[in-house]
Amino acid sequence: MTIIETVDLKKVFRSVVRRPGLSGAFAALFSREFEEKVAVENVNFSLQEGEIVGYLGPNGAGKSTTIKMLTGILVPTSGVVRVAGIVPSEHRQQNGQNIGVVFGQRSQLYWDLPLRESFELLRAIYDVPRDRFAQNLRHFSDILDLDRFMGTPVRQLSLGERMRGDFAAAMLHDPKIVFLDEPTIGLDVVAKEAIREFIATMNRERGTTVVLTTHDLADVERLTRRIILIDEGTVIYDGLLARLREEYGTHRILVVTLAENYPDVEVEGAQPNGRDGNIVRLRFNRHEVAAETLIRRVLDAYRITDISIEEPDIDSIVRRIYTEGYNALPAALPI
Amino acid sequence: MLAVYGQHWRINVLTALEYRENFLLWAAFAVVYHGSAIATLWVVLHTFPSMNGWDFRDMAFLYGLWMTAHALHDTLFFGVGNVPEYVRDGEFDRLLIRPLDTLFAVIVIPGQIFPDELILALVYLGITTWYAGVRVDAAFVFCVPFVILGGTLIELAINVIVATIAFWFVRVDALRWIVLQLEQEFTRYPIGIYTRGVRLFLTFVFPFAFMNYFPATYFLHKPESALGLPPAVGLLSPVIGLTFLGVAYAFWRFGLDRYKGVGH
Numbered sequence: 376m377t378i379i380e381t382v383d384l385k386k387v388f389r390s391v392v393r394r395p396g397l398s399g400a401f402a403a404l405f406s407r408e409f410e411e412k413v414a415v416e417n418v419n420f421s422l423q424e425g426e427i428v429g430y431l432g433p434n435g436a437g438k439s440t441t442i443k444m445l446t447g448i449l450v451p452t453s454g455v456v457r458v459a460g461i462v463p464s465e466h467r468q469q470n471g472q473n474i475g476v477v478f479g480q481r482s483q484l485y486w487d488l489p490l491r492e493s494f495e496l497l498r499a500i501y502d503v504p505r506d507r508f509a510q511n512l513r514h515f516s517d518i519l520d521l522d523r524f525m526g527t528p529v530r531q532l533s534l535g536e537r538m539r540g541d542f543a544a545a546m547l548h549d550p551k552i553v554f555l556d557e558p559t560i561g562l563d564v565v566a567k568e569a570i571r572e573f574i575a576t577m578n579r580e581r582g583t584t585v586v587l588t589t590h591d592l593a594d595v596e597r598l599t600r601r602i603i604l605i606d607e608g609t610v611i612y613d614g615l616l617a618r619l620r621e622e623y624g625t626h627r628i629l630v631v632t633l634a635e636n637y638p639d640v641e642v643e644g645a646q647p648n649g650r651d652g653n654i655v656r657l658r659f660n661r662h663e664v665a666a667e668t669l670i671r672r673v674l675d676a677y678r679i680t681d682i683s684i685e686e687p688d689i690d691s692i693v694r695r696i697y698t699e700g701y702n703a704l705p706a707a708l709p710i
Numbered sequence: 711m712l713a714v715y716g717q718h719w720r721i722n723v724l725t726a727l728e729y730r731e732n733f734l735l736w737a738a739f740a741v742v743y744h745g746s747a748i749a750t751l752w753v754v755l756h757t758f759p760s761m762n763g764w765d766f767r768d769m770a771f772l773y774g775l776w777m778t779a780h781a782l783h784d785t786l787f788f789g790v791g792n793v794p795e796y797v798r799d800g801e802f803d804r805l806l807i808r809p810l811d812t813l814f815a816v817i818v819i820p821g822q823i824f825p826d827e828l829i830l831a832l833v834y835l836g837i838t839t840w841y842a843g844v845r846v847d848a849a850f851v852f853c854v855p856f857v858i859l860g861g862t863l864i865e866l867a868i869n870v871i872v873a874t875i876a877f878w879f880v881r882v883d884a885l886r887w888i889v890l891q892l893e894q895e896f897t898r899y900p901i902g903i904y905t906r907g908v909r910l911f912l913t914f915v916f917p918f919a920f921m922n923y924f925p926a927t928y929f930l931h932k933p934e935s936a937l938g939l940p941p942a943v944g945l946l947s948p949v950i951g952l953t954f955l956g957v958a959y960a961f962w963r964f965g966l967d968r969y970k971g972v973g974h
Contacts, residue, residue, distance in 0.1 A: 448806045450970045464970055471809035483804060485820060487725050496820065499717040500808060528728070 384418035384454035414440040415608045425582040429595035432605035438588045475550035479557035484529045501548035515543040535566030552584040624687040629657040632681035721820035737826040762902040771842035774835040775922035776897040779861025781831035789819045793873035856948045861921035863951030867958035874965035920947040
């Protein structure tokens with residue numbers, strides 16, 4: 376069942392043109408010019424219930440604007456948004472009951488008080504029945520290990536602990552859909568893993584639909600198969616992460632540790648890709664030359680102590696799409 | 711809604727207890743703030759024994775009515791004054807995704823609110839009622855809470871209007887202080903001392919006169935009433951407060967649609 380749907384979504388912001396300097400600022404007091412900026416345009420996608428999707432894009436691409444329209448904070452300039460069957464900005468209160476939101480940069484917990492007090496307030500706000508509340512809290516504590524710091528004032532929690540608290544807070548009312556905006560930003564590996572585990576568990580056990588925006592592609596790789604890439608306000612890719620990797624991840628890096636200090640290292644079929652002392656990096660297209668052939672060529676010409684192959688990470692693939700554009704690249708290469 | 715409101719107060723009290731020293735400092739601030747205002751009144755009336763037929767004792771009671779309404783407002787609706795701040799730092803977005811009316815969501819944001827000023831105001835009002843020689847009968851005891859509630863709603867309405875303006879201009883801290891300053895100045899003295907234009911303004915545009923002047927005129931049995939209205943209009947202050955709040959709320963809803971259209 377389709378749970379989120381957008382049709383030709385568009386958002387235009389009108390803002391005052393800011394002229395530079397103090398004199399410019401004074402001039403703006405008396406006469407103002409406005410400019411219109413298209414933040415998001417032609418955004419079309421739909422999500423099935425229980426899906427997890429990674430919504431990715433560089434800074435300023437329109438990710439937040441889209442999320443704000445999906446959550447009902449902003450009204451689209453044109454186009455349609457439907458979330459769980461309703462138009463969010465027109466039925467904000469009902470929509471609020473359907474969704475949970477975690478902003479990685481902004482907590483919804485009460486700074487001065489123990490975590491448990493924030494949960495109590497949220498229980499009242501979302502009108503969660505007491506037994507359901509207790510049950511959820513017990514379950515979340517098991518996964519996120521909340522018990523250790525349930526009684527500590529939020530201001531004294533580490534970022535990782537606070538984020539776990541924020542996740543529990545967003546899920547207490549059993550939302551059908553959760554929007555996660557940069558949920559793992561600034562976290563250490565352990566905390567990141569705990570959060571990812573939590574998202575995966577909620578999705579598996581409760582069928583919660585998840586929309587995830589992140590810069591950390593490890594989040595995406597761990598949690599979802601489908602991604603939507605947005606750049607300059609429009610969707611440039613909507614599909615499987617694996618396909619993207621297949622199409623764009625054509626290059627591998629052969630990392631060779633030399634036994635002697637050779638001045639120049641050249642191997643047919645590969646381009647030098649940086650050198651650090653005796654460690655040499657060679658980039659090659661796996662459709663043009665087999666790794667086996669390349670390794671043999673290296674062994675024939677040089678004495679080495681170690682060799683390995685680096686897979687392209689999704690990070691570099693996405694970066695390549697942002698800089699070169701999706702269509703500019705060859706679509707389907709022979710595999 | 712009641713459950714949310716109860717939780718809001720539970721958290722306010724817990725926060726106040728968490729920061730005991732700060733709570734005591736705020737209580738001290740209330741004493742200094744209102745103490746100096748009352749002292750100013752005393753100095754003024756020491757120089758001019760009577761102002762339009764009102765002596766110091768009358769004006770002390772006039773101040774008491776305003777102070778109580780103001781303290782009740784700050785106790786119940788303090789969060790409304792923070793809306794411009796929430797808009798600026800983006801916290802307002804969070805309120806828009808709550809399953810609550812947005813104005814109510816603002817009101818139930820817990821903070822460091824404690825009814826210390828209100829307690830002080832009630833004590834002061836009690837003393838000045840006796841001092842000004844107001845006849846305390848059943849009618850007075852019945853009417854006073856409504857009059858104070860009316861004053862509270864008037865102040866709330868003004869603050870809702872100022873908060874709504876933040877949806878357009880984001881930074882409106884100056885406006886907030888201007889309005890608060892006007893409110894304090896124009897509620898301190900009987901409005902009969904002002905020109906007719908100001909009196910009309912304080913009665914029909916920003917009805918501060920209903921916070922304390924008209925009710926005090928009625929309770930003190932003052933012969934004159936500004937604008938020739940009968941003193942009993944003072945008892946209308948809850949009606950005026952509700953009406954004014956209705957207007958302010960409509961403006962708020964209008965501004966909210968605009969915020970959702972533009973964002974910040």
